Amino acid sequence: MKTAVTPTREEDFSSWYQEVIRLADLAEHAPVRGCMIIKPNGYAIWENIQREMDRRFREKGVQNAYFPLFIPLSFFEKEANHVEGFATETAVVTHTRLTKTSDGKLIPDSPLEEALVVRPTSEMIIGASFAKWVQSYRDLPLKINQWANVVRWEMRPRLFLRTAEFLWQEGHTAHATGEEAQNLALEMLDLYANFAEEMLAIPAIRGEKSEGERFPGAQNTYTFEAMMQDGKALQMGTSHYMGTNFAKASEIKFLDAEGNQTYAHTTSWGTTTRMIGAMIMTHGDDNGIRLPPRIASQQVAIIPFALKEEDKKPTIEYCRKLQKELSHLSYFGSPLRAFVDERDERAGEKSWDAVKKGYPIRIEIGPRDIENDKVLLFLRTKDKKEKIELSRNEVGHKIASYLDQIHQELYDQALSFRNKRINKVESLDQFARLFQEESRENCFVLAPFGGDRALEEKIKKEHGVTVRCFPFEQEKSDAPCLFTKCKGVKCAIFAKAY
Amino acid sequence: MKTAVTPTREEDFSSWYQEVIRLADLAEHAPVRGCMIIKPNGYAIWENIQREMDRRFREKGVQNAYFPLFIPLSFFEKEANHVEGFATETAVVTHTRLTKTSDGKLIPDSPLEEALVVRPTSEMIIGASFAKWVQSYRDLPLKINQWANVVRWEMRPRLFLRTAEFLWQEGHTAHATGEEAQNLALEMLDLYANFAEEMLAIPAIRGEKSEGERFPGAQNTYTFEAMMQDGKALQMGTSHYMGTNFAKASEIKFLDAEGNQTYAHTTSWGTTTRMIGAMIMTHGDDNGIRLPPRIASQQVAIIPFALKEEDKKPTIEYCRKLQKELSHLSYFGSPLRAFVDERDERAGEKSWDAVKKGYPIRIEIGPRDIENDKVLLFLRTKDKKEKIELSRNEVGHKIASYLDQIHQELYDQALSFRNKRINKVESLDQFARLFQEESRENCFVLAPFGGDRALEEKIKKEHGVTVRCFPFEQEKSDAPCLFTKCKGVKCAIFAKAY
Secondary structure (H helix, E strand, C coil): CCCCCCCCCCCCHHHHHHHHHHHCCCEEECCCCCCEEECHHHHHHHHHHHHHHHHHHHHCCCEECECCCEEEHHHHCCCHHHHHHHHHHCCEEEEEEEEECCCCCEEEEEEEEEEEEECCCCHHHHHHHHHHHCCEHHHCCEEEEEEEEEECCCCCCECCCECCEEEEEEEEEEECCHHHHHHHHHHHHHHHHHHHHHHCCCCCEEEECCHHHCCCCCCEEEEEEEECCCCCEEEEEEEEECCCHHHHHHCCEEECCCCCEEECEEEEEEEECHHHHHHHHHHCECCECCCCCCCCCCCEEEEECCCCHHHHHHHHHHHHHHHHHHHCCEECCEECCEEECCCCCCHHHHHHHHHHCCCCEEEEECHHHHHHCEEEEEECCCCCCCEEEEECCHHHHHHHHHHHHHHHHHHHHHHHHHHHCEEECCCHHHHHHHHHCCCCCCCEEEEEECCCHHHHHHHHHHHCCEEEEEECCCCCCCCCCCCCCCCCCEEEEEECEC | CCCCCCCCCCCCHHHHHHHHHHHCCCEEECCCCCCEEECHHHHHHHHHHHHHHHHHHHHCCCEECECCCEEEHHHHCCCHHHHHHHHHHCCEEEEEEEEECCCCCEEEEEEEEEEEEECCCCHHHHHHHHHHHCCEHHHCCEEEEEEEEEECCCCCCECCCECCEEEEEEEEEEECCHHHHHHHHHHHHHHHHHHHHHHCCCCCEEEECCHHHCCCCCCEEEEEEEECCCCCEEEEEEEEECCCHHHHHHCCEEECCCCCEEECEEEEEEEECHHHHHHHHHHCECCECCCCCCCCCCCEEEEECCCCHHHHHHHHHHHHHHHHHHHCCEECCEECCEEECCCCCCHHHHHHHHHHCCCCEEEEECHHHHHHCEEEEEECCCCCCCEEEEECCHHHHHHHHHHHHHHHHHHHHHHHHHHHCEEECCCHHHHHHHHHCCCCCCCEEEEEECCCHHHHHHHHHHHCCEEEEEECCCCCCCCCCCCCCCCCCEEEEEECEC
């Protein structure tokens, strides 16, 4: 059977991914090395993600603010692990002017006394503000978020997954006690994972990062990880408990209730446009992207199917009325997003386009349907030709439940795909086999692990896999570490990862 | 009478402005030279501006997208006027790594082959995309907007008015004909000016920029200008018709209906966080900011007035119920924004704080009011002690009309202030006198003008004023240019400006 996407997932997952993005018109590589242009179809998804995530942040008492793009080098240096983690991939501003040379070329001029780093993350610059804003225990907790662009220089860009510049949100909080801060970090991780499940239809494994995968400078890093359809892991976002490391680096101190100067405990947590990449690789099929209904740029595509010239105008009018009716409905707190594809193209083309763009529901309406008071519905999770016949009046009543159904189908498919590919492993041999056989599909391996950073490095080198996390949900087991044989360890998930 | 702000507007407008921002907790200077931190109270205003402006853009068929922060130097060079306009104030990225020297200092490393300019505006990078996206007349018009940060190096920063980095939206469109493009540029200017009037309560003069004040590379620049309370002008936003200048620089060509390759006509238009500065300087009084209700971070501050310990809890409960009721109302398309000030401080302090933060309506509720089923309302546009007594049931019904009333009062006051300070001038003497006398207040001068860029320079040097615009609304007049004596000219507005 011919598919809309060539190659298929089976044939070449990585090229399939690129092609899905192109067909859905989501994004493209920029002429600036490593950067991405997010096109309207892709950006609309990001806006929907932002709106709902922001709403959830507010419920937690988080306030939005905005901090500078540039971080003075001296700030950046304050936390040793932090600077080491980001130094090899930062864009550095060194000049503030361009001058023409005698042969007419533009060159940088007016060198800065102190170079500025384009933020790869904002702990140090937000920390400086927190140090000013936090004076007494009454100022705590302080919960701030910013929606911003960040830059991490990247030589092998992949759209949405790894680009030199990307969009994200970064939350930063300060607390009086470590316990409160740690709880907040866990709470935000939970918010993220729930968001992934409820809005993106992506089942997420919640867990803690190992030493080797921790955020530079953090005490604990929590993560939620998803399995892509090539069996690789994708880290969808992280939440960090910093202890007092960053408070000490930035001098975030407060007078506690007993009158002592105390360092605050801080957290940070972030998610990025990468979630769109995860969505594509979790739900896409060989006909293109399948958008999870709740963040879809359009939830319903209405396609007028009129062949005769005289039918065209009344059919479009009829479609517009339906569109108007639907857009007055509310779905997950927003007006339902429906549009009429009025482009001057063949209706069959438009149907395929709706499939490739991944709109959850496609409605086709021709003159005969209008006569018979019928509407044909097609769900993106079903075969392209599998239709549902509704009477015109039913559409408004039933559309939300069809969207919910699609959401559930996407989620269930992803969950069952993942669960089939999680292998509990009890021997080193088995571990090596699962990750060595080139012919086999990738998978997650769950195994008891008690190693340190050095061992993680060794495993990465030998097997090409990393510790994704120690899942919060652990089965009771006394099994010793697969590698060190030490006892009393937790199970970790190992996988190839994006 | 003691005022909350020291100094007053009269005493020192510039220090008053800084102090108003500090008291309302809107923003502060960043440790990075020239940059600003937008604090939650300030950022909430920006979010309200964004939401409503974005809604209006969508109605015009504009789509949001996102383009790279960095512009390769070679792109930047393509339009000669453009590069000249921005070259002296750009941040330039030259390195992509930091390395430790032997003495432990971090220095920039890995120099880029081609330096990158941090976008001061995105014509050239968006133009490169438009060149790819526009192939045929069917692809036109193309209407794109992005919400983003931009950087224009600035040595004398002023919060919201002039900072090295600022937030803005920039719209970019391409059209088949010059007429259509020019109309779009005018339409967007109109959208902006209506927004200023309807949402910010700022009366705006719509007009066209003179040659000397035009956007670098534009054919026409349209502007909307407002008068601040020190009599200076503030350009609130601009909309440019580029002709085919930028299309030629970026090779934006299309196959027209007749099959000819033709250059597109483009526009761009932008507004920034500067609008918040305009709002402060238009509406603030000597007790602080007065927020225009429709974009206010909070529209209603509810203050529990209970002195006795046993009254506190029930009073707060009562206030919360009112808050809940109000926040279920809708005002200008959003849920009404009301909060209860539950901080453990004296109620009188909180009243003053609500004044300084500029919330349009303050509601004070004490145990006696609860008993009598009364609620005391205070409007920010009235004297602090002037109260309106309502029965509890009336509040919900009347709150929107009070907000409208405050909006109208702010607008009317600003309009009358401005109109009193516009002087029609018919002699050079008078012109010189109005701008020379140091003791007098600043003003706008309306005078016939037919000069060129050189004359504008001369006037600026001699009188310290610029041509703000040729207002669209012109009275019929045959008066010759005040300076050149040439006939058939339009009247221009001259003023000192931010």
